[in-house]
Structures are given as structure tokens and as C-alpha cells.
Amino acid sequence: MRQLLLRPGAGELNYEIRGIVKKARMIEELGYPITWENIGDPIQKNNTIPEWMKEIVSSLVQEDQTYGYADSKGMMATRRFLANLTNQKGGVQIGPEDILFFNGLGDGIAKLYQFLIPTARIIGPSPAYSTHSSAEAAHANTRPLTYNLDPDNNWYPDMEDLYNKVKYNDSIVGILIINPDNPTGMVYPREVLDRFVEIAREFNLLLIADEIYQNITYNGYEAISLAEILGNDLPGISLKGISKEFPWPGSRCGWMEFYNQHTSKEFTKLCTTLENAKMIEVCSTTLPQLAIPKIMSHPAYREYRKTANAAIGIRSRIMEEVLGQVRGIKFNKTKGAFYNTIIFEEGVLDENQFLPIPDARVQKHLDQWLQEKEMPHDKRFVYHLLAAERICVVPVSSFCSELRGFRVTLLEENEDVFRNTFERLARSIHTYLNSSKDVLVDS
Numbered sequence: 205m206r207q208l209l210l211r212p213g214a215g216e217l218n219y220e221i222r223g224i225v226k227k228a229r230m231i232e233e234l235g236y237p238i239t240w241e242n243i244g245d246p247i248q249k250n251n252t253i254p255e256w257m258k259e260i261v262s263s264l265v266q267e268d269q270t271y272g273y274a275d276s277k278g279m280m281a282t283r284r285f286l287a288n289l290t291n292q293k294g295g296v297q298i299g300p301e302d303i304l305f306f307n308g309l310g311d312g313i314a315k316l317y318q319f320l321i322p323t324a325r326i327i328g329p330s331p332a333y334s335t336h337s338s339a340e341a342a343h344a345n346t347r348p349l350t351y352n353l354d355p356d357n358n359w360y361p362d363m364e365d366l367y368n369k370v371k372y373n374d375s376i377v378g379i380l381i382i383n384p385d386n387p388t389g390m391v392y393p394r395e396v397l398d399r400f401v402e403i404a405r406e407f408n409l410l411l412i413a414d415e416i417y418q419n420i421t422y423n424g425y426e427a428i429s430l431a432e433i434l435g436n437d438l439p440g441i442s443l444k445g446i447s448k449e450f451p452w453p454g455s456r457c458g459w460m461e462f463y464n465q466h467t468s469k470e471f472t473k474l475c476t477t478l479e480n481a482k483m484i485e486v487c488s489t490t491l492p493q494l495a496i497p498k499i500m501s502h503p504a505y506r507e508y509r510k511t512a513n514a515a516i517g518i519r520s521r522i523m524e525e526v527l528g529q530v531r532g533i534k535f536n537k538t539k540g541a542f543y544n545t546i547i548f549e550e551g552v553l554d555e556n557q558f559l560p561i562p563d564a565r566v567q568k569h570l571d572q573w574l575q576e577k578e579m580p581h582d583k584r585f586v587y588h589l590l591a592a593e594r595i596c597v598v599p600v601s602s603f604c605s606e607l608r609g610f611r612v613t614l615l616e617e618n619e620d621v622f623r624n625t626f627e628r629l630a631r632s633i634h635t636y637l638n639s640s641k642d643v644l645v646d647s
Contacts, residue, residue: 224586228596230569239595239625241612244386244542246451249615254508257450260498261491270494274487277479278305278459285497286444286459295432296440296463304479305488309416309445309458310335316412316441316460317343319477320377325349326412327369328380329361331387331545331603331611336380336414348604349376355534355547355607359390363399370407378410379403384417384427384540387603387611389520391425391539397433404438410471411440416458417541419449419509422517425539431463439464439471446492448541449509450499457492516542519614519622526626532637538614545600547609548637553581556640559592559632566591582608585636593632595625 228238240248247253264270277283283300291297306312317326317339328336330350337348351366353359370376381400383392404411413430421427434440445458462475482488499505520538527546528535534547561567570591574584580601589595589610600609612629616622 224590224596224598227569227573227587228590228594231566231590231594234563234565236566236594238590239593239628241625242596242598244448244613244615245453246448246542246615247453249613250617251451251615252617253450253452254504256502256504257499257508260502261495264491264494264498267494270491272490274305274490274493276483276487277301278303278488279490279493282493282496285501286461289500290429290431290442290461293429293432295429296434296436298431298461298463302462302465303459304462304475304482305457305459305493306482307458307488308447308456309414309443311456311488312443312458312460313414314339315478315481319474319481323375324377325373325375326378326380326410327351327366327376329353329382329385331600331605331607333382333386333414334603336382337604340380349373350604351379353385353388353390355388355536355545359385359388359536359545360392360396361400363396363403367403370403370409376407376409378412380412380414381430382414383430384421386414386417386541387543387598387600388536388545389538389541389543389614390536391421391427394428394433397428397430401433401435401438405435409438410468411438412443413440414443416443416445416448418444420513420516420542421540422513423520423537423539427540431461434463436464437467439468446496452492452495455489455492455495457489457496515617516614519616519619520544522619522623523612523614523626526623526630530630530633533609533633542614543611544614545603545609545611547600547607548582548585552637553585553608554640555581555584557585557588557636558639559588559636561588561592580608582610586610588636589629589632593628595629595632597629 224242232238280300283303286303287298287300313335320343322344325344326340327349330352332350341348351369352362354362418427430440430442440463442461446455447453465472465475524537532549532552538544570587573587582599582601586597586599597610597612600607
């Protein structure tokens with residue numbers, strides 16, 4: 205065409221979490237069932253929505269107001285309810301005007317980066333959640349800026365790495381925290397969160413916390429919110445939603461909470477711009493907004509969430525039992541959300557490793573996939589695992605990381621199926637790592 209159509213950063217928009225589904229469908233079409241471990245969709249993994257929750261949604265469908273527009277910023281009663289939940293934590297105090305709804309948190313994330321000037325950078329964790337890293341890179345027309353999470357230290361952030369990157373790059377205007385973390389399942393202790401605040405205060409930065417998994421913790425861990433540790437002098441944004449917690453991923457309902465809006469003129473302008481952008485769109489979906497206060501204030505809700513968290517905790521212990529002793533990988537216990545990221549030890553992967561595939565049709569597909577140039581070694585493993593064992597996971601290299609490994613979920617409700625999946629995965633790791641070398645063979 206006579207002009208280029210895409211800005212340079214558009215090439216960074218990559219979502220391997222769903223992209224690998226296309227390859228899994230090829231295997232499925234050959235008659236093989238797929239074990240889906242690529243995406244955090246509880247409904248896909250046999251999560252049963254309680255009847256009382258369905259009754260709330262059903263009753264709302266009978267009300268005429270459900271079919272109308274919501275307020276541009278979101279239903280006022282719902283925003284009041286959510287502001288009160290945050291204020292009960294005893295930290296930053298907000299009102300309904302500090303809350304802005306979007307059609308899913310992904311929509312809000314995209315809007316947030318869209319209105320930053322290209323030279324304003326938000327540094328986020330690596331391994332990175334693709335929605336954040338891709339949006340940040342696209343807005344800046346370059347690769348995303350990241351700080352390292354350390355698999356040798358419980359996946360806690362490398363604070364020295366973060367500090368130096370912030371200190372020597374004055375284009376950084378904000379720090380992204382994902383807590384509990386996707387893709388690692390790490391939950392930040394208070395001393396780590398306090399250090400984020402110290403760095404933000406020293407360099408006058410915005411703190412953004414993706415807290416969509418805030419109420420999904422287990423095995424004795426609890427997540428501390430941004431509102432609890434931010435103080436009254438720093439600008440902050442909390443990103444929340446119901447897709448994982450209720451769970452209701454199909455609702456596409458998420459929101460931002462703006463903290464200390466008037467501490468910075470630039471931050472005030474950003475909040476106003478995001479609000480104006482939502483006004484142009486008119487509003488976000490009404491039904492799930494109406495459901496939020498009814499569901500979250502229901503007498504059964506707290507016990508429902510407690511029971512669901514405990515079940516994820518049990519599955520996390522099963523995963524630890526099965527994978528914790530596998531040679532050639534680094535395994536950390538997961539504490540929150542419902543993911544775990546497994547890292548291969550340095551030097552154990554090479555391009556000659558393989559898994560046996562008896563079906564020539566499947567092998568043909570795999571041979572085509574492996575023609576991709578400069579393929580990271582963890583992606584080669586993921587493709588072999590999909591072809592040989594029909595387990596669909598996501599390579600860590602697709603999470604904007606130099607580490608090599610893969611992400612799995614803890615979502616399968618049937619514990620026998622869950623255990624079987626990870627036993628198959630453990631055997632596959634052992635077979636693959638020993639397929640072209642004998643250094644890891646158990647005696």
C-alpha cells in the first residue's frame with residue numbers, strides 16, 4: 205500500500221496463551237482429547253457455579269433496568285459498595301467517583317497504556333502477563349520494560365534490578381505489580397510491597413497493582429492490597445475484576461480504583477482522560493455490575509470463596525508432590541491465583557530432544573510447527589508435549605522472559621484428573637530431558 209498501516213509496536217501484540225490453541229485444535233481434529241492448561245478459565249475446568257449465584261443473576265435478568273445503559277463510570281450503587289470494601293482495609297480511602305468500570309480488565313489495561321505518551325514507560329514484572337507487556341510495548345513502539353522475578357527466591361522481585369532500571373531510565377513513570385502474580389502464583393510479602401512504595405516515593409512514580417486474584421490465596425497466605433500500603437502521598441491504580449473470583453470470565457467486567465487522585469496534576473489528568481474515554485463509549489455492561497454487590501454481600505459468598513481457595517490449595521500440594529522432585533526443573537510452591545510457572549535448569553534443554561509420537565499424522569503437524577525460526581527451547585518442549593501427551597501449556601518465553609519453562613494451571617476440579625495430568629507431565633519432562641543426553645537419568 206502507499207503507506208504503512210501499523211505502528212512499529214504493533215508487532216509486540218502477542219498472546220501465546222490463546223495462540224497455541226490453534227495447534228491444539230489440529231491435534232483435536234485427529235480424534236485426540238486435549239488437556240487444556242493454557243488459560244485461566246475456571247469454567248473450562250469443571251467449576252460449578254453455585255445455585256444461589258445463578259439465582260441472583262436470573263432474578264436480575266427479570267428486571268427492566270438490567271437492559272439499560274449503566275452510568276458511564278459504572279453503576280453508582282456498585283461503585284459505592286466496592287469503595288466501601290476498599291475503605292474497610294483501613295488504608296487509602298476512596299469514594300464511588302474513584303472507580304471506573306470497563307468491559308473486562310483487559311479493556312481497562314489497553315485504555316491505560318493507550319493514553320500514555322509513547323515516551324512514558326511502565327516497568328512490569330518478568331515473567332510478564334501478556335496483556336500488560338504487549339500493551340506497554342505497543343504503546344511505546346518497542347519491547348516492554350521489565351524487572352526480574354527470581355525463581356531461586358520464591359519468585360520474589362529482584363529489587364536491586366528494579367531499582368537500577370528505574371534510577372537510570374527517567375522515561376519510567378510507573379511500576380506495575382501483579383499480586384497475586386500471574387504467571388508464577390507468587391504472593392508479595394509486606395516487606396516487598398513496602399520496598400515498591402519506597403522506590404515509587406524516591407522517584408515520584410505511579411504504582412499500578414493488578415489485583416484481580418486478590419481474594420484467591422490459600423495454604424495460609426493472604427494478599428496485601430495496594431490500598432493498605434500506598435499511603436496518602438503517592439498516586440496509585442488498582443485493577444480488579446470478577447472473571448476469576450466469582451468466577452464469571454464471560455461477564456467481561458473489570459474496574460479501576462484510583463488512589464490519591466489529586467496528589468499529582470498529571471495523574472489527575474490521566475484519570476480524567478480515562479473517564480472521558482469511557483463516556484465516549486457510553487458505558488460498560490450493566491448485568492454483571494448489578495450482580496456484584498448482591499453476590500459479594502450474600503451470606504454464602506465468603507464461605508464459598510473460602511472453600512474454593514482451600515480446594516486450589518489442595519491441588520497446589522498435589523502438584524508439589526508430583527513435580528517437586530522432578531530433576532532438571534525449578535519448582536516453587538504457589539501461594540495465590542491458580543497458576544504455577546515451572547523453569548528448566550540452565551543447560552538441560554537442547555534442540556535434539558524429543559518425545560515419542562506413534563501417530564504419523566501428529567508427527568507431521570509437529571514437524572511443521574518446529575520449522576519456526578529461532579524457536580526458544582521451551583517452546584520446542586511445549587510443542588512436543590502437546591503432540592505426544594496432548595497437554596496444552598504455555599512456554600515461559602512467551603511471557604516476555606529470558607527464562608525457559610512453561611506455565612500450568614491449578615484449575616481442574618477433579619483431583620484424580622488433576623493428579624493424572626501432572627503425573628503425565630512429570631513423565632514427559634523426564635523422558636524429554638533424557639532423550640538426547642544421559643546426564644539426568646535417574647540411577
